[in-house]
Amino acid sequence: MRPFSPPAPLTASVTDEVLANCQKWAENFAWADLPAEPFREFVVVACMDSRQPLKAMLGLHPGDAHFIRNAGGLVTDDVLRSLLVSVHLKGTREIMIIEHTECGMLDLREAEFRSRLEKDYGTYSQGPAHFGGFTSLEGNVREQVAKVRSHPWFPPEVPVRGFIYDVKTGKISEVR
Numbered sequence: 795m796r797p798f799s800p801p802a803p804l805t806a807s808v809t810d811e812v813l814a815n816c817q818k819w820a821e822n823f824a825w826a827d828l829p830a831e832p833f834r835e836f837v838v839v840a841c842m843d844s845r846q847p848l849k850a851m852l853g854l855h856p857g858d859a860h861f862i863r864n865a866g867g868l869v870t871d872d873v874l875r876s877l878l879v880s881v882h883l884k885g886t887r888e889i890m891i892i893e894h895t896e897c898g899m900l901d902l903r904e905a906e907f908r909s910r911l912e913k914d915y916g917t918y919s920q921g922p923a924h925f926g927g928f929t930s931l932e933g934n935v936r937e938q939v940a941k942v943r944s945h946p947w948f949p950p951e952v953p954v955r956g957f958i959y960d961v962k963t964g965k966i967s968e969v970r
Contacts, residue, residue, distance in 0.1 A: 828857040837880045840892040841867040845961045866899035868926045869941040878947055891938050894959040902927025935969040
């Protein structure tokens with residue numbers, strides 16, 4: 795893992811830079827035979843925050859797990875859809891939900907955020923209906939775990955556990 799250093803000044807777009815990286819990646823591509831089913835029969839739901847390097851912090855490798863990320867690590871309808879596919883069609887047998895300290899969704903004031911967007915863009919939009927702000931990190935982790943556990947299509951034998959990653963220490967702790 796590289797130590798933190800700010801990126802060099804941009805001379806091209808980040809998209810152009812990563813496309814060049816993809817070109818180099820493809821020249822030595824060796825993972826064509828990885829199956830869609832994760833080797834470790836494991837799926838992780840986590841926040842999109844870039845301070846959570848999931849594969850590195852969890853010691854996982856390509857092909858080990860499915861990763862589902864969004865703002866807040868929330869179990870939305872789309873996340874439930876992906877989890878159901880992962881469990882019932884791709885053989886995953888464990889679910890881990892990871893949120894983190896200093897999350898941008900913590901204390902997000904939905905009405906103020908929506909008003910700001912409408913003011914800045916002069917347009918009302920019906921979607922998204924909910925941004926997913928919350929006031930308690932531990933409470934939100936419990937709520938996300940409960941959403942999965944209470945869904946009638948998840949087998950009760952599939953463990954669903956929730957965790958908080960500390961972005962300042964790198965430590966992870968289970969929420970019970």
